[in-house]
Amino acid sequence: MPATPINVSAANEAVLHLSAANAATANSAVDALVVPGMQDITINNSTGVFRFKTLDSTAESAVTTPATNQLSLNCIVDSTAFFGTGTGADDDAKENGLFGVSKNKTKVYFNVYFDGTDSGSTFLAGEGFVSGLAPTVNMDSPVWVTPVTIEVDGDFTQHEVA
Amino acid sequence: MAFRDTLKANLDIALASTNVSVSAELPYSSAGEALYLKNMKFVYIDEDNISKTVLFPTLDKSDVTETTTTVTAYLAVDAKNDLSDIDTIISSILNSRNAVSGQTVNECEMTTDIEADVLTYTFNYNFITV
Numbered sequence: 001m002p003a004t005p006i007n008v009s010a011a012n013e014a015v016l017h018l019s020a021a022n023a024a025t026a027n028s029a030v031d032a033l034v035v036p037g038m039q040d041i042t043i044n045n046s047t048g049v050f051r052f053k054t055l056d057s058t059a060e061s062a063v064t065t066p067a068t069n070q071l072s073l074n075c076i077v078d079s080t081a082f083f084g085t086g087t088g089a090d091d092d093a094k095e096n097g098l099f100g101v102s103k104n105k106t107k108v109y110f111n112v113y114f115d116g117t118d119s120g121s122t123f124l125a126g127e128g129f130v131s132g133l134a135p136t137v138n139m140d141s142p143v144w145v146t147p148v149t150i151e152v153d154g155d156f157t158q159h160e161v162a
Numbered sequence: 163m164a165f166r167d168t169l170k171a172n173l174d175i176a177l178a179s180t181n182v183s184v185s186a187e188l189p190y191s192s193a194g195e196a197l198y199l200k201n202m203k204f205v206y207i208d209e210d211n212i213s214k215t216v217l218f219p220t221l222d223k224s225d226v227t228e229t230t231t232t233v234t235a236y237l238a239v240d241a242k243n244d245l246s247d248i249d250t251i252i253s254s255i256l257n258s259r260n261a262v263s264g265q266t267v268n269e270c271e272m273t274t275d276i277e278a279d280v281l282t283y284t285f286n287y288n289f290i291t292v
Contacts, residue, residue, distance in 0.1 A: 011223035037224050037226075040221075
């Protein structure tokens with residue numbers, strides 16, 4: 001059976017929404033912080049492994065242990081997304097930006113869309129904390145870019161856009 | 163304002179009291195001979211050449227692009243009799259790269275070529291901005 005790749009060549013196929021309020025707000029592109037200018041995004045679901053040996057076997061046995069879940073990405077620093085809108089009525093993730101939720105250690109709810117946000121599209125959701133910001137710039141690449149890590153608290157859940 | 167115009171305006175002043183002048187014309191060929199070879203001791207500045215390349219591709223297509231502009235200038239002089247102020251002239255032409263503002267890279271490279279009794283200086287300006 002031929003593979004069915006998920007092609008993100010068109011704009012806004014791989015998308016990340018963040019909300020500090022709740023999972024429902026993360027579903028809304030209007031209310032959530034939609035992280036702009038992402039260069040790449042990686043979803044890490046890495047289970048641990050416990051190995052053991054038994055006297056009746058010539059090879060080790062293994063069981064997996066709970067996973068370390070993490071989202072990591074690199075993006076261009078957009079001043080509004082990074083420092084926030086500063087508008088009190090906005091979701092806290094949008095109001096305080098990536099830097100604000102990292103500094104304030106605010107829990108964020110996220111949705112990672114694989115193939116856009118249209119009805120029927122698949123996304124992974126979860127909650128966690130923004131970490132690993134390290135904005136950098138130099139004269140060869142005179143635009144601020146930063147890595148972003150979301151340390152996931154708990155599991156990823158899979159959904160489809162209604 | 164094209165970079166060519168900025169460079170010309172700067173060189174008009176910088177070379178005002180030297181043995182060379184700046185031509186307003188482009189370095190086109192007339193009767194098979196480049197104008198700067200026909201009219202020696204005149205600096206001819208070519209048109210801007212512009213290329214845009216993607217510096218940072220992004221998943222939402224808000225790509226960051228880099229604009230590279232190159233401009234070439236020519237000066238031909240008599241190879242037998244060097245101009246007394248040629249060092250000042252070359253220095254002024256090289257330094258005119260700084261007249262173009264707002265660039266992350268302002269470079270100018272000079273090469274020389276001698277054919278018969280004509281010494282031709284070619285100046286390649288390179289400007290990069292995001």
